[in-house]
Amino acid sequence: MSRAPFLALAFALASTACKKDEAPSGQGKPTVGGEATRPSPCRPPGKLHGALRWFEDDYTRAAACAEERGVPLVIDMWAAWCHTCISMQEYVLTDPSFATVADRFVFLTIDTEREDNAPVLERFPVGAWPTFYVVSPGDGAVHARFLGSTSVEGFREVLATGEQSFLDHLDRAKLPADSPLAKVRAGDRAMVAALQLPKGDPARAIKLDEAHAAYEQALAAAPADWPRRPDVLVSLIGVKARRSEAAACVELATANLDATGKAASASDFVSYGLGCAGELAETAPDAAKAFRERAVVKLEALLADPTSRLSIDDRSDAMINLRATYDALDRHADAVATAEKQRAMLDEAAARAPSPTAASTFDYHRADVYAYLDRHAELVPALEKSAADLPEEYDPPYRLAGLYEDAGQHDQALAWAEKAKALAYGPRKARVVAMIARIHKARGDAAAERAARAEIVAIYEGLPPGQANPDALAEAKAALAAVDAADAPPTPTPGAAK
Numbered sequence: 306m307s308r309a310p311f312l313a314l315a316f317a318l319a320s321t322a323c324k325k326d327e328a329p330s331g332q333g334k335p336t337v338g339g340e341a342t343r344p345s346p347c348r349p350p351g352k353l354h355g356a357l358r359w360f361e362d363d364y365t366r367a368a369a370c371a372e373e374r375g376v377p378l379v380i381d382m383w384a385a386w387c388h389t390c391i392s393m394q395e396y397v398l399t400d401p402s403f404a405t406v407a408d409r410f411v412f413l414t415i416d417t418e419r420e421d422n423a424p425v426l427e428r429f430p431v432g433a434w435p436t437f438y439v440v441s442p443g444d445g446a447v448h449a450r451f452l453g454s455t456s457v458e459g460f461r462e463v464l465a466t467g468e469q470s471f472l473d474h475l476d477r478a479k480l481p482a483d484s485p486l487a488k489v490r491a492g493d494r495a496m497v498a499a500l501q502l503p504k505g506d507p508a509r510a511i512k513l514d515e516a517h518a519a520y521e522q523a524l525a526a527a528p529a530d531w532p533r534r535p536d537v538l539v540s541l542i543g544v545k546a547r548r549s550e551a552a553a554c555v556e557l558a559t560a561n562l563d564a565t566g567k568a569a570s571a572s573d574f575v576s577y578g579l580g581c582a583g584e585l586a587e588t589a590p591d592a593a594k595a596f597r598e599r600a601v602v603k604l605e606a607l608l609a610d611p612t613s614r615l616s617i618d619d620r621s622d623a624m625i626n627l628r629a630t631y632d633a634l635d636r637h638a639d640a641v642a643t644a645e646k647q648r649a650m651l652d653e654a655a656a657r658a659p660s661p662t663a664a665s666t667f668d669y670h671r672a673d674v675y676a677y678l679d680r681h682a683e684l685v686p687a688l689e690k691s692a693a694d695l696p697e698e699y700d701p702p703y704r705l706a707g708l709y710e711d712a713g714q715h716d717q718a719l720a721w722a723e724k725a726k727a728l729a730y731g732p733r734k735a736r737v738v739a740m741i742a743r744i745h746k747a748r749g750d751a752a753a754e755r756a757a758r759a760e761i762v763a764i765y766e767g768l769p770p771g772q773a774n775p776d777a778l779a780e781a782k783a784a785l786a787a788v789d790a791a792d793a794p795p796t797p798t799p800g801a802a803k
Contacts, residue, residue, distance in 0.1 A: 358407070392666045459568055470490050520537055732772050
């Protein structure tokens with residue numbers, strides 16, 4: 306897509322953007338004709354992070370500010386446990402080049418684990434973390450939706466297309482009737498509607514069908530070098546995965562491996578394909594193997610190419626997929642060699658990180674690869690430092706607990722899991738308590754396990770709409786029932802001696 310339309314749109318928005326000195330910064334209410342007027346929702350401004358100012362967990366004020374300024378609202382739906390979320394915030398969204406677009410949007414971060422953010426999740430559901438939205442501040446119309454990680458250039462493209470759609474929505478710069486962007490927008494809106502409906506609802510299936518058709522139409526209408534092609538392919542294969550179409554998913558992945566570019570979307574696309582291939586492993590082993598072999602070639606090339614636009618977190622994701630695929634193809638020596646490269650890369654990145662938060666980006670992947678290599682104890686000091694540096698964050702102690710759990714050191718695992726539980730909130734707290742239940746089971750403490758299982762059920766039952774997870778609640782109830790059944794005395798056989 307040409308950059309010229311985006312540059313032209315800057316002039317269309319220039320007259321509506323607030324200047325730095327337009328709103329008063331002093332105390333008290335501004336007055337007009339001696340009468341008090343409502344203070345601007347844009348004051349005080351959001352928190353500066355890099356070149357962008359972000360409102361935090363305040364959709365109402367951020368939307369009001371965007372409406373006052375006449376610009377789109379950009380929402381970063383994230384969670385503290387999500388390493389890709391932290392990577393995007395610390396290594397992509399801080400890029401100084403975003404200063405050129407900072408006044409053309411209002412930016413908002415939403416911690417999806419906070420229960421008071423549940424109404425925002427109802428309106429803008431999340432199927433993968435992070436999810437970025439570009440929306441109209443008044444009616445909440447979705448203009449762009451992006452899942453996962455991308456480069457600076459990729460995020461600028463998301464902003465550009467979101468802005469184009471926003472101006473089209475206002476009838477200020479109409480999109481051509483055959484625009485692939487309009488098709489993507491229709492697909493994104495159908496996906497939002499689908500995710501707002503419970504699984505098994507026939508209306509959800511209809512919306513998934515609409516999204517699938519719209520994404521296919523967008524790809525068919527776009528030129529081969531369309532910058533959004535890789536992430537729209539990810540959206541399309543994601544629909545196939547949600548519709549449990551494993552064979553069609555692998556077929557799409559195989560046909561488009563070379564069309565996914567050299568950024569994080571390429572790895573995400575392969576990951577979906579590998580997940581679908583895993584579902585085919587028993588019923589169609591030859592097809593699964595053939596795709597895995599193709600995936601290895603793609604991932605090896607992506608990681609070896611110096612022009613690939615991958616963050617360290619993206620590279621680590623690709624390495625996890627590569628080593629798992631090596632193992633599935635009985636190439637364990639290659640998997641171990643990849644893990645060793647991944648470990649060294651992550652250790653170096655953590656050492657160079659500019660802050661404890663930035664360093665924590667790598668905690669999950671480091672714990673994963675050290676466990677894979679059976680070198681658990683070597684990482685304990687680093688994770689303990691992360692927990693000490695970020696004493697109010699639940700994720701570092703959770704990662705430590707998981708490392709100890711994987712190593713079979715249940716007492717240490719329980720101690721750290723309890724620390725994580727004391728800090729956790731929202732849906733994530735249920736995940737922490739689930740770890741505690743597993744630890745109690747491994748220690749042979751049935752009563753403690755049952756108490757933890759009951760607590761998980763209570764957490765899921767208490768979540769507000771937007772965070773509620775009926776499937777997770779059903780699984781939690783089944784796990785609690787299984788514990789109760791195991792503890793119940795055997796039913797006497799009729800006629801047996803008493």
